[in-house]
Amino acid sequence: MTTALIALGSNLGDRLAHLRAGLAALAALPQTRITAVSGLYETAPVGGPDNQGAFLNAAVAVETALPAAQLLAALHAIEATRERERKVRWGPRTLDLDLLVHGDEVSDVAGLTLPHPRMHERRFVMVPVADVAPDLLHPVLGRAMTALLDELPVEDGDLVLVDRDWAAPLLAADAER
Secondary structure, eight states: OEEEEEEEEEOSSSHHHHHHHHHHHHHTSTTEEEEEEOOEEEEOOOSSSTTOOOEEEEEEEEEEOSOHHHHHHHHHHHHHHTTOOOSSTTOOOSOEEEEEEETTOOEEETTEEESOTTGGGOHHHHHHHHHHOTTOBOTTTOOBHHHHHHTSOOOTTSEEEEETTTTHHHHHHHHHO
8 A cells, every 4th residue: 555645625616515525536436545634724826817716725645556647547537527627727626636645656757747746835735735644755855744844934824724624524424334
């Protein structure tokens, strides 16, 4: 089994419903088990077109036997079930699932860049990641996720904790199955 980190985000429609549906779909993936879910954060959009709505962001840690390319394909399929459209880079989206880390794998082939090339530069990614895997080492930088987070500047209102236990009902239902 390999530890993987996945970022979740949404800024269109019922953002929380999209994230919960994404989490439920992740929990249903074969050979994959969710081991930790971050708090839910509201963040300002970074990059992309002007006048986007705020994002809800979270992260999950999973243990998976799926190879990275297969896991990424599954993430894209989950996004499609929520009618994710890839028209504008960094544009608004119903559901965004980013494969951040897949064990210590390093890849720079078309369609699969690991670790995620900008994750360590973005507080909206690193705060939730530090919730679920604070001591995990970045596969290229060799530093703990919390150490990378500590280097990022904090701006007022850039990231607000909305709900620490947003996934609890879903995870409880999954544990009962």
